[in-house]
Amino acid sequence: MKNYLFNQTSPYLLQHADNPVNWYPWCEEAFERARSEDKPVFLSIGYSTCHWCHVMAHESFEDEEIAEILNQYYIAIKVDKEERPDIDSIYMSVCQAFTGSGGWPTTIIMTPEQKPFFAGTYFPKTSRYGQIGLKELLLAVYEQWKVDRKELLESADEIIAFLNRQTTVGNNINMQLLDSAFEIYKSIFDDKFGGFGEAPKFPTPHNLLFLMQYYEKNGNKDALKMVEKTLLQMYRGGMFDHIGGGFSRYSTDRYFLVPHFEKMLYDNALLILAYCRAYQITKKQVYCDVAEKTATYILREMTSPEGGFYSAQDADSEGVEGKYYLLEPDEIIELLGEKKGKEFNQYFDITDRGKFEGKNIPNLLKSEITIGRFDDYLPHVYEYRKKRYSLHLDDKILTSWNTLMIAALCHLYRVSRKEIYLNTAIRAQEFIQKNLCEGNTLYISWREGQRSGKGLLDDYANEVFALLSLYEATLDGVYLEKAKQFCDKIISDFYDNDRGGFFLYGKENEQLILRPKETYDGAVFSGNSAMAYNLGRLYLITGEKKYGELAECQMKFMSAEAESYPAGYAMFLVALSDYIEPQEKITIVVKDKRDLVNLSWRIPLNSVVYVVKGMTKEYPLKDDKTTFYICRGRTCQPPANELDNL
Numbered sequence: 001m002k003n004y005l006f007n008q009t010s011p012y013l014l015q016h017a018d019n020p021v022n023w024y025p026w027c028e029e030a031f032e033r034a035r036s037e038d039k040p041v042f043l044s045i046g047y048s049t050c051h052w053c054h055v056m057a058h059e060s061f062e063d064e065e066i067a068e069i070l071n072q073y074y075i076a077i078k079v080d081k082e083e084r085p086d087i088d089s090i091y092m093s094v095c096q097a098f099t100g101s102g103g104w105p106t107t108i109i110m111t112p113e114q115k116p117f118f119a120g121t122y123f124p125k126t127s128r129y130g131q132i133g134l135k136e137l138l139l140a141v142y143e144q145w146k147v148d149r150k151e152l153l154e155s156a157d158e159i160i161a162f163l164n165r166q167t168t169v170g171n172n173i174n175m176q177l178l179d180s181a182f183e184i185y186k187s188i189f190d191d192k193f194g195g196f197g198e199a200p201k202f203p204t205p206h207n208l209l210f211l212m213q214y215y216e217k218n219g220n221k222d223a224l225k226m227v228e229k230t231l232l233q234m235y236r237g238g239m240f241d242h243i244g245g246g247f248s249r250y251s252t253d254r255y256f257l258v259p260h261f262e263k264m265l266y267d268n269a270l271l272i273l274a275y276c277r278a279y280q281i282t283k284k285q286v287y288c289d290v291a292e293k294t295a296t297y298i299l300r301e302m303t304s305p306e307g308g309f310y311s312a313q314d315a316d317s318e319g320v321e322g323k324y325y326l327l328e329p330d331e332i333i334e335l336l337g338e339k340k341g342k343e344f345n346q347y348f349d350i351t352d353r354g355k356f357e358g359k360n361i362p363n364l365l366k367s368e369i370t371i372g373r374f375d376d377y378l379p380h381v382y383e384y385r386k387k388r389y390s391l392h393l394d395d396k397i398l399t400s401w402n403t404l405m406i407a408a409l410c411h412l413y414r415v416s417r418k419e420i421y422l423n424t425a426i427r428a429q430e431f432i433q434k435n436l437c438e439g440n441t442l443y444i445s446w447r448e449g450q451r452s453g454k455g456l457l458d459d460y461a462n463e464v465f466a467l468l469s470l471y472e473a474t475l476d477g478v479y480l481e482k483a484k485q486f487c488d489k490i491i492s493d494f495y496d497n498d499r500g501g502f503f504l505y506g507k508e509n510e511q512l513i514l515r516p517k518e519t520y521d522g523a524v525f526s527g528n529s530a531m532a533y534n535l536g537r538l539y540l541i542t543g544e545k546k547y548g549e550l551a552e553c554q555m556k557f558m559s560a561e562a563e564s565y566p567a568g569y570a571m572f573l574v575a576l577s578d579y580i581e582p583q584e585k586i587t588i589v590v591k592d593k594r595d596l597v598n599l600s601w602r603i604p605l606n607s608v609v610y611v612v613k614g615m616t617k618e619y620p621l622k623d624d625k626t627t628f629y630i631c632r633g634r635t636c637q638p639p640a641n642e643l644d645n646l
Helices: 011-015 028-037 050-061 063-075 085-099 134-147 150-165 176-188 205-218 221-236 265-282 287-302 329-336 338-347 378-388 398-417 419-435 457-474 476-493 527-542 546-563 570-578
Strands: 041-046 075-080 108-110 116-120 441-447 448-453 585-590 606-615 627-632
Touching: 011 075, 028 041, 028 075, 041 050, 041 085, 050 063, 063 134, 063 527, 085 108, 085 116, 085 150, 108 338, 116 150, 134 150, 176 205, 176 221, 176 570, 205 221, 205 265, 205 570, 221 265, 265 287, 265 398, 287 398, 287 419, 329 338, 398 419, 398 441, 398 457, 419 457, 419 546, 441 457, 457 476, 457 527, 476 527, 527 546, 527 606, 546 570
Parallel strands: 041 075, 585 606
Antiparallel strands: 041 108, 108 116, 441 448, 585 627
16 A cells, blocks of 8 residues: 655655555645644655665564554654755754764654654664664653653753754954864874775765865875875775776775765765866876766766766665675676686786675775776676666756766866766756756756755755856856856845855745754765855956855855864865965956867866956957966966967
């Protein structure tokens, strides 16, 4: 028997449509029923490629006994965190406030008025190993709901009051944050194996982007050393899929050998950005090669026929994590022949003993990186692997993650000079414009011809980031104008005029029990960090006063937020450094549009470029030809007709 999820488009919700639990999606009907029947609400938040979400579903939500308890005593609601990041953000904060940590699946019990009084993550069906089971928890909480509700309601009010506390208004731009963040990264850097802290190790590419910028501005070789060690180790280890391309979510060990095999669009987008930046700084071909292999994976497996990018691939095949990716030496020898098979196995460390449950994760931790080696054979291994097992694909298309990939492909085009990446980025932007945009209103997700949810701050901020990247890759002013339009909407609908910063959701969105501001840069940089970058960039490009004034305010707001732990605000620090000490600004006065073709290849990735079509009083043409004006710091050079002369 199907529940109320059967007509949803979210892959995660559809995974639960056949559960015996009478699930509702997040909707007023569910809360109205909870009020009329005087029942608490059981809220479960997850996503389709979440391993422990699958485990809890199999143990509990597919179980008739648990379903009977939930259906009798609760109103049960399922939420896909990727379709409703606003709900996820609020109740993840609740979970962290209650427990000191968070994660998915997120388990919340709350009143019909959406006020939470219990929070946790994964629960087994029954109590074990000192952890309370879901069965015992549900029965105990409902008993208290009936017998001593006052205490539950008081705790709910306290947590809401705690989370509603206002942040301090920022009064100063703190440049010391840059040095402080660097020192933190240096103190937790794993000098032997790369990455930061202990296992598990997450890629967090914006940390690396900050360190590269810190190196460029300060000449600090330790910053670049940390970046290169980490980028090379992530690539050489099992976190990178050496057979099919692309990166997994994180490494479970210190060495970057054993990943959590789930692949997320946003990780791969941000990693392409980081590897492109490393290539630009060092000119080491390996970084461009890794970025291209990652992009090839995205174009081959994660791109829809319509041009958008899918969200994720699951870690599990046939209920076993990593099964799809693991190989044995005999398989390779049979596929490639004795001689090539043995060479392949040796290079990728595929042995009889194996290093993961007796099988092998292809890696280069024991091999010297040789660009192009076995490239002729990898397609055969890839096709063989693909035929053995399948991976679940979360095929919804998310605006905020798609825009990150658009930006990444623009950067890759500029360092590789390959038109396919720019064309793919342009096509993806056209997809967003057609399917996820109505006027200047963005939507969160699209699947099977249906869009859902009015956009949140991350959707808009990342779209501006993507449009600026498209402008810098093409020098087409259409993208710059569109970036300004969306930025103006963000200012109008999301900005807190009283205390600074941008709210997670805008005036057009459903108004929830809290209106938070996300500032911390987690797996993906926050919308507030992105807006610090966007406002600063727009001001540097256009010189428009309103963007400069708001950029100043945003830098002050974020400086106050970052004070306690600057290393948690890496993308903001990139924005701050870029705004205070901008790279060279190149103004191009165009005589002939054809002069702009392929010009972006010759402009450094972080330079500020402004295109003027036709001569102006401020920027006259030299010798009646396309003219370049360049300024570095507080000094400008004479106009020139060739960029190479500057």
